[in-house]
Amino acid sequence: MTTFDTDVVVIGAGPVGLTLANLLGVRGHRATVLEARHELIDYPRGVGLDDESIRTLHTAGLWERVRPFTVPHHVVRLVNGTGRVLATNNPRTQEFGHPRKHGFVQPLVDKELAAGLDRFPGTALRFRHRVVGLEDRGDHVAVTAERHDAAGEPAGTVTVTARYAVGCEGGSSFTRKWMGVEFEGKSPSTRWVVVDVADDPIGTPSVYLGADPRRPYVSIGLPQGIRRWEFMLHDDEPTALCDDPAFMRSLLERHVPDPSALRVINQRTFTHHGRVASGFRKGRVFLAGDAAHLMPVWLGQGWNSGIRDATNLAWKLSAVLAGDADDALLDTYTEERRKHASDMIDVNMAAGTVMKMGRFGGAVRDAAASALNLVPKWKSYFTELRFKPMPRYASGVVVDQATLRPGRAGAGFKRRGALAPFTDSCGELSPVGMQFIQPRVTTADAADALLDDVTGDWWTLATWGTNPTAFLTEADLALVRRHRIRLVSFMPETQRTWAETEFAGSPAPVTVVGDTTGALKDWFDVRACGLVVLRPDHFVAAASLTRQASQVLAALRTAASLTTAPVGEPALEGATA
Structure with a gap:
């Protein structure tokens, strides 16, 4: 096997590139981060940190380091020219394990992201390395950078070889220009x-x-x-x-x-800019963060949108690098991330329009806001941040709940397809493609733990109230072992001890999770499923009746391009799952 200098070259030491390198590191892969500057940017830029990003930082093992530089429950109030409050954004939900909104000091957080790389012997952060060349050589990439000494003088060039390269170097991205993709959208003159x-x-x-x-x-x-x-x-x-x-x-x-x-x-x-690249991948080269999309600042989503990119791309690169998936898995990155980034730009642009209204438009806006505040349902639309589009992946690594076909997933099923005769749930909206909740739970080994600490950062197959192995064939169990899919049974806390004893002799280990808050029961209670498969980024890849477990795993294998190569051997380039 050919040996390369590193697994992934990350171009740019902003928060997206640093987060990506950390996520690769915690999953056992090497990254080299090349940064043109001589140090991290030291002035504040982003100021808003959301719960999804915190979940990613927790996965990267960095949340406790970052936490001192944040303030939770950052309330946002829209006021008019006289100081009258038109709308208040104060979401109090913690469905993903943390308060929805935080204020933060970006330079201090970025510094912790950079320091986190020191944990990984095969990972390096190289300042004064300006990338000037990219070459996709078929089975790897070669990235050429100009080096500069401490005085800023040229000190020659260096070429780094890797399996993949990711451009995270901001809006003027060299990588994006090398890829030749369009940068679509608007840059208002304001x-x-x-x-x-x-x-x-x-x-x-x-x-x-x-x-x-x-x-x-x-x-x-x-x-x-x-x-x-x-x-x-x-x-x-x-x-x-x-x-x-x-x-x-x-x-x-x-x-x-x-x-x-x-x-x-x-x-x-x-x-302010609102732009998105027409594609996030070209061969072995990818875009993430501001290199892929520029986000107006109104809703504080520039930093967070970039972290979503890193979260999505990191587990997919990790799977391919480990030989768990074919390279085709990486095509789903653009498929999943581009639409949500574009939707978020549109919402931010609309918010900017509301902010910049003149005297006449402002008077109309103020009157409309007063009327909306009289209707609790409309008021909660702003208070609970419902106008913010949550990521939902309708295509990519998903399995349709109604048909169990891989690659695309409808938002609902309305009793259609094979699922219709079997369900009496009140839920008709599918959770597939949405982020799974993260309540606090109890296990035999941990009390009051966040769910992600129990399920880990890879695949999970979970059922409500039953032993998941009861529905798996020998072939299914072989797939579970091959891809390190954790089997979990969610139980009312009152039944946890019974289940731990009852499931002790299962053909594969089952982690019994006590639902101490009732949040997991509530989640399943309004959804027509008793089984879910969670991706490494904690999104729901599939949801079904428990009896459909084998069909779900077969569809998941296709949707995620999972390989049957022995553990530790990379999938063959172009191979099918």
Whole structure:
């Protein structure tokens, strides 16, 4: 077998590239991160961290390191020019194991992501390496970088070989240009100036989106006493005006007494972008994060969308590198991630439109908001963040619940197909393609544990109230062993001890999980399934009746391009599962 310098070359040491390298590392694979800068970016950029990203950081073993630089339950209020609250976004659900929204200080979090790479002997972070060449050689890639010394002077070039390369180097991505894909979307001409100050002079802990017709603004309370303001620049105001202290004082004096006394730690201007690459893969080269899509800042989803990319791509690369899946699995990355990124851009663009309305439009908006707040159902649409499109993978590594066909999954079944005669559940929406919940649970070895700590970071086949091995053939059990699929039985806590004894002699180990909060029972109670297969990223790959376990595993094998090669041997290039 040919030996390469590393398994994956990651281009760019931003949060997406660093997270991807950490996720590869915890699954036993090597990564080399090449960064053009001489150090990590040290000024704040992203300020919002959501529960999905925290779940990923937990998988990477980094959440406890990152947690001190966050504040949970970051409330967002949309206010008009008089300060009247039009809508409040304050989701209190913790269905994925953590509060829905956090504020955070990005440079400090990025530093922990970089430090996390030190855990893996085969992983390296190389600063002062600007990538200037990419070559796909069929069975591997060669990435060429210009090196610079500590003084910034050229110090020759280096070429790194790897099985795959991932471009995570931002909106001006060299990788994307090398791939030759379109970068579709809009870049509105609206410019904003952002100001971060230490020793927060206001002290309120959350976020205000100021939909002020005179000048839209944002005011954000962040961890460690940081306050951020963002102000929209009018078309007739040159960017250079932001260098004028008097102009900056005029922006701030409506929000804080004595702006000249502020301790400014960062001031920059930027333009909102809403763009997405037409494809995220070309051969052995991929895009992730801002290299793949640029997200307007309104809903704080730029950082989080990139982490979703890393989460999705990392387990698929890991599966192929380990010989668990054929290379065709990697085609599902674009299929799954591009649409959600595009949908998120659209929602952010719409939010920006609401923010920037003039006097007449603003008056109409304010009146509409007042009416919406009178209807609890409409009000909760904003309060609980329901307008944010949750990732749902309708194609890719999914199995349709009604037909059990691999590769595509309908959102509902309405008693259609083979499932119709057998179900009396009240649920007609399929959970396939959605992220599974993460309550706290109990096992024989752990009390009050997060579910991900019990199921792990690879495949899980779980049933409610039964022994999953009861429905598996010898061939199914061989597949379970080959692909390290953890078998789990969710039980009411009152039955856990009985099940642990009853299932002790099963033909394969079964982890019995006590549903101490009732959340798992509630989940199954409104869904027409008693069995689920969870992917390594905690999304539901398949859901069915328990008796359909063999059919589900057969379909999953196709959807995920799972190989039958012996453990430790890579799948043959182009081989079928």
